[in-house]
Amino acid sequence: MGRKLLLEHINVPGINTFDVYRSKGGYASVEKALKTLSPDDVVEEVKKSGLRGRGGAGFPTGMKWSFLAKPEGVPRYLVCNGDESEPGTFKDRYLMTHIPHLLIEGMIVASYALGAKTSYIYLRGEMMPQIRILEKAISEAKNAGFLGKNILGTGYDLELYVQPGGGAYICGEETALLESLEGKRGNPRIKPPFPAIAGLYGCPTVVNNVESIAAVVPIINEGGEEYAKIGIGRSTGTKLISAGGNLKRPGVYEIELGVSVEDFIYGDDYCQGIANGKRLKAVVAGGSSVPILPANLILKTINNENRLMSYESLADGGFATGTMLGSGGFIAYDEDQCIVRNTWNFARFYHHESCGQCSPCREGTGWMEKVLHRLEYGHGKMSDMDLLVDVSKKIEGNTICPLGDAAAWPVASAIRHFRDEFEWHVTNPSIALTSNYGLANYADPLPKLEAAEA
Amino acid sequence: MLSVQNTDAPVTFSPELLGKFADVVSRYPEGKQKSALLPILHLVQAELGWVSAPAMDKVAEYLKIEPIEVYEVATFYTMYFLKPQGKYMLEVCRTGPCEIVGATPIMEHIEKTLGVKEGDVTPDGLFSWRGVECLAACGYGPVLQIGPEYTFYENLTNESVDKLISDLKGKANN
Numbered sequence: 001m002g003r004k005l006l007l008e009h010i011n012v013p014g015i016n017t018f019d020v021y022r023s024k025g026g027y028a029s030v031e032k033a034l035k036t037l038s039p040d041d042v043v044e045e046v047k048k049s050g051l052r053g054r055g056g057a058g059f060p061t062g063m064k065w066s067f068l069a070k071p072e073g074v075p076r077y078l079v080c081n082g083d084e085s086e087p088g089t090f091k092d093r094y095l096m097t098h099i100p101h102l103l104i105e106g107m108i109v110a111s112y113a114l115g116a117k118t119s120y121i122y123l124r125g126e127m128m129p130q131i132r133i134l135e136k137a138i139s140e141a142k143n144a145g146f147l148g149k150n151i152l153g154t155g156y157d158l159e160l161y162v163q164p165g166g167g168a169y170i171c172g173e174e175t176a177l178l179e180s181l182e183g184k185r186g187n188p189r190i191k192p193p194f195p196a197i198a199g200l201y202g203c204p205t206v207v208n209n210v211e212s213i214a215a216v217v218p219i220i221n222e223g224g225e226e227y228a229k230i231g232i233g234r235s236t237g238t239k240l241i242s243a244g245g246n247l248k249r250p251g252v253y254e255i256e257l258g259v260s261v262e263d264f265i266y267g268d269d270y271c272q273g274i275a276n277g278k279r280l281k282a283v284v285a286g287g288s289s290v291p292i293l294p295a296n297l298i299l300k301t302i303n304n305e306n307r308l309m310s311y312e313s314l315a316d317g318g319f320a321t322g323t324m325l326g327s328g329g330f331i332a333y334d335e336d337q338c339i340v341r342n343t344w345n346f347a348r349f350y351h352h353e354s355c356g357q358c359s360p361c362r363e364g365t366g367w368m369e370k371v372l373h374r375l376e377y378g379h380g381k382m383s384d385m386d387l388l389v390d391v392s393k394k395i396e397g398n399t400i401c402p403l404g405d406a407a408a409w410p411v412a413s414a415i416r417h418f419r420d421e422f423e424w425h426v427t428n429p430s431i432a433l434t435s436n437y438g439l440a441n442y443a444d445p446l447p448k449l450e451a452a453e454a
Numbered sequence: 455m456l457s458v459q460n461t462d463a464p465v466t467f468s469p470e471l472l473g474k475f476a477d478v479v480s481r482y483p484e485g486k487q488k489s490a491l492l493p494i495l496h497l498v499q500a501e502l503g504w505v506s507a508p509a510m511d512k513v514a515e516y517l518k519i520e521p522i523e524v525y526e527v528a529t530f531y532t533m534y535f536l537k538p539q540g541k542y543m544l545e546v547c548r549t550g551p552c553e554i555v556g557a558t559p560i561m562e563h564i565e566k567t568l569g570v571k572e573g574d575v576t577p578d579g580l581f582s583w584r585g586v587e588c589l590a591a592c593g594y595g596p597v598l599q600i601g602p603e604y605t606f607y608e609n610l611t612n613e614s615v616d617k618l619i620s621d622l623k624g625k626a627n628n
Contacts, residue, residue, distance in 0.1 A: 075483070087549045087588040118483075125496060125533045126589055128604035161481040166492045166531025169587065183491035183523075185530040201486055244551040244592035251593045288550055288588075329592065331551050345550050349587050355530075 002256030003230060005218035005238050006211070010098050016133065018140035021101040027146055029220035033109045034154045037220075042113035046216060048224030050236035055081055055172070055209030056287060056327040057402075058311050061216075062224075067196040068114055069204040077205040078116040079181065080107060080213050082123040082130075083165055083172040086287035087349060088329025091240035092210035094252040096123075096130045100137040104160065106213035108146060109220055111158050114206055118159045121210075122177055125164040134162045169353035173401045174207035176355065187357050188401035209327075211240050232258030235310035239328050246334035248272040261285075261307045261314075262299050265332060278334040281442045282418075285314055286326020288346050289406035291413030292339070293323050294442045319413065338436050339421050343414040344372035350407035361404040364395040368411050375422060378429030385415050385422050418442070465509045467516075471501055475516060487517050491527055495534055500602035504535040532586065533601075540575045540582035542622050545599050546610075548585035552595035560596045561585055563612045567619060580626055581619070 014020035021027075033042050047062030068076060080103070084092040096103055103121070111119045123131055138160050141147045149157050163181055165171045171180045175189035178200050199205020215237060219227045228236045235257035241264070244250045249272045255264065264270045265280065274280050283298040284290060301307055302321040307314065314325045333342065351365035368391055371384050392408035399405075415422060421442075425432040467475070474497050475490065482489040491513070498509050510524040517524075528534045535543070544564060548557045561572075564583050568576055575582045591597045594608035598615075600622075607618055 084590045085588055088551050088592050090590045090592050090594075093590050120481075124590070125492070125531070126599060126604055128496075128602075129606070159481075163481075163489075164493055164496055166495065166527070167533035167586075168531050180492065181489060182486070183488035183517075183519075183527065185526055201483065242593060244595065245554055284550075331554075331592070333554060337554050342550055342554065345548075345553050349549050352587055 002254075002259065003238065004254045005227075005230075006095065006102060006214050006240065007099070007252075007254045015099055016097075016101070016137070018101060018137070018144055021099070022144070025221075026101055027105050027141075027144075029217045030105055030108045030112075030146055031152065033112055033220050034152055034156055039113045039115055042109060042216075042220065045219055045224035046113070049215075049219040049227040050224075050231075050234060051212065051215055051219060051227070052235070052311065053209055054211035054215065054239065054328070056086065056289070058325065061208060061212050064196070064208070065110075065114060065206060067194070068206055069197050070115065071204070075118070075201075075203050076114055076116050077200045077203055078107065078111045078114050078119040079174075079177065079200060079205055079207045080119070080121040080210055081172060081174065081177055081207050082121055082127065082210045083169075083177060084127075084210070084327075085124055085169040085172050085353075086289065086327045086329055087346070088244055088284060088287045088331040089242050089327045090244070091242045091252050091328060093127060093130060094242075095210060095214060095240065096127075096134060100130075100133050101141065102214045102217060103134070103210055104137050104141050104147075106216045107160055108141075108151070108158060109216050110206075110208065110213050111160075112156055113216075117157055118161070120161050120163050120181060120200075122163045122165060122171070122181055124171070125166050128164065131162050131164055138162070168355075169349075170355045170401070170403060173403065176401065177207060178205065185355070187355050188403075190400055230256050232308065232310050233312055235312060235325075239309070239325070241309065241328040241330050243271050243330045243332070245331040246275045246278065246337070247332050248275045255309055257308075257310045258313075259309045261309055264309055264330070265299075271332070274332065274334050276334070278336065280332060281335045281337055282333040282339065284323075284329070284331040284333075284410070286324045287329035288331070288349065289402075289409055290324040290326045291319055291322070291409050292342075292417065293321075293413075294417050296442075297321055297417070298323070319409070320416075323413075335442075336436055338376075339414055339418040340372065340376050340425050340432075343411055344369065344376045346410045347372045347407070350403065354403060354407070358399040358404065360395045360398040361407065364391050364404070365407045367391050368407070372411070375425050376432075378425075378433055380422070380426045380429070382423065382426050384426070385419055388412075389415055462506055462508055465502065465506065465512055467498075467512060468501075471497060472516075479517075488519050488523070491517060491519075491524065492531070495524075495528060496602070499534060503541070504538050538575070541580050541626060542582075542600055544581065544583040545586045545589075545601075546583065547587070547589040547591065547595065547597050547599075549588035551592035552588075552597060555595045557585075557596045560598075560610050560612070560615060563615055564619075567616065580623065 052058040171186040176186040195205040347369040392412040396408040478490040514521040596610040
């Protein structure tokens with residue numbers, strides 16, 4: 001089992017309280033940063049660490065920080081994105097529930113690096129229990145002198161607040177999140193200007209995922225270069241993986257990037273295989289938005305190399321035979337799951353969550369949902385698969401925010417890899433209502449690997 | 455204490471509630487009090503059980519914004535109830551990962567047990583239920599949540615749902 005940088009003390013009783021967290025070395029990074037490093041030094045360490053945004057896009061965090069505009073006399077903001085809503089992803093909830101001070105500590109260091117005097121943690125409204133947990137942690141940290149005026153006597157002031165959303169997946173998109181934080185509908189903004197120039201209240205703003213901000217703590221404690229030694233290639237450090245679906249031992253795992261997918265699914269340290277002695281049919285590796293892959297392609301790349309849990313290896317083969325690490329929402333499907341039903345479920349999700357601003361997404365997601373519904377319920381046509389691919393291509397890249405792409409990719413990839421299952425639903429409408437096609441067709445292991453058309 | 459208000463009658467906010475509003479507003483810079491809108495609507499719903507038009511008008515007045523600015527937000531986000539619900543609203547996650555571990559059978563069981571369709575209220579006013587999208591608890595599915603505390607109930611089975619419903623009935627009758 002690899003090193004744990006975020007969850008090392010997760011099982012220590014009382015680690016959710018300030019005193020226990022502090023006794024385990026908590027808040028050391030705040031002391032180190034505020035007393036011995038300049039804000040630019042902190043940014044430099046994060047750059048050296050190679051940390052990439054853990055919310056799904058994988059953009060280098062240090063680089064994002066260095067883009068922040070610093071005009072005189074204008075406040076700057078750090079906003080933590082805790083809107084965690086990507087189906088399959090539940091790592092941030094876990095982290096905040098069990099070790100809330102790690103996020104508070106990261107927020108203080110990151111706010112210091114960016115020169116923010118007021119920072120917000122935006123959580124999805126459904127996370128009311130986590131909001132209560134974080135507010136308690138904030139008040140404990142404040143009582144201990146780590147928040148508020150003149151932190152640790154260094155002259156740095158910081159106020160930290162938790163903001164609830166109202167239930168909308170779209171608010172995980174950073175500009176929609178900022179709109180929501182301003183008390184508006186979560187309609188994404190047109191970029192540019194990027195939040196680094198004009199974000200919250202029109203001021204320079206950085207928006208980072210919960211896990212990215214938490215990762216700043218070990219980076220400052222151990223140094224960016226040490227952090228970068230963990231992992232593989234440009235996938236540095238550790239990543240929280242939310243493992244769900246038909247796994248023997250689902251849950252949140254902190255892995256060193258570079259663990260093989262096979263080890264992650266079947267290894268004793270991780271998910272221990274598929275539940276109920278069944279076989280693996282397919283995997284969505286990084287949250288519902290990323291392309292679904294059949295068992296053979298998730299375990300090995302098209303070049304017959306072991307597929308690894310890293311940004312690069314999961315993307316190997318592009319969308320023809322690869323996928324993405326995304327947010328680390330890892331969903332395993334056993335041999336009894338129906339890909340058509342799952343694709344319809346996801347399409348319904350994206351239709352429900354489309355903000356309605358851009359026509360291709362607003363209309364296209366609903367159209368795909370309807371077509372997939374009729375395929376699942378025995379009224380599909382042979383031409384429907386091409387229709388779905390066509391609609392998905394017309395959404396992709398034609399919207400203000402990436403929700404359009406996120407809606408298009410799961411549909412396009414399901415048809416790319418599982419077209420015969422869709423066709424079987426059309427030719428066997430009544431049987432498809434009661435039984436399942438996938439039993440013998442995709443379940444692991446498959447001996448032959450073939451590239452599908454992109 | 456949650457009390458469902460069944461009409462569009464005018465509302466008054468208690469001094470305690472107004473105190474909570476003021477605490478929220480203090481988190482934002484001068485003149486940016488509109489940022490308090492989402493948290494304040496949650497507070498209103500926790501107090502009244504839902505968000506009525508008169509309540510929204512009062513919120514607009516309090517935040518010095520137009521009523522339409524409140525309506526457009528309350529109708530955009532899924533957590534705000536625009537009509538009265540049961541005292542306990544069971545919100546079951548129905549998205550992919552929960553679906554493959556049995557969300558649909560759980561919803562069917564709830565519908566049968568409560569005897570009301572999705573979105574309707576039981577005659578005693580205690581329960582309503584609905585399917586909602588991903589609740590970010592995918593490793594512990596099927597899950598449901600109950601506001602206004604948003605307590606989660608995980609790894610649901612028909613038996614655990616039955617027990618939950620009977621516990622809530624007991625709680626309501628005490």
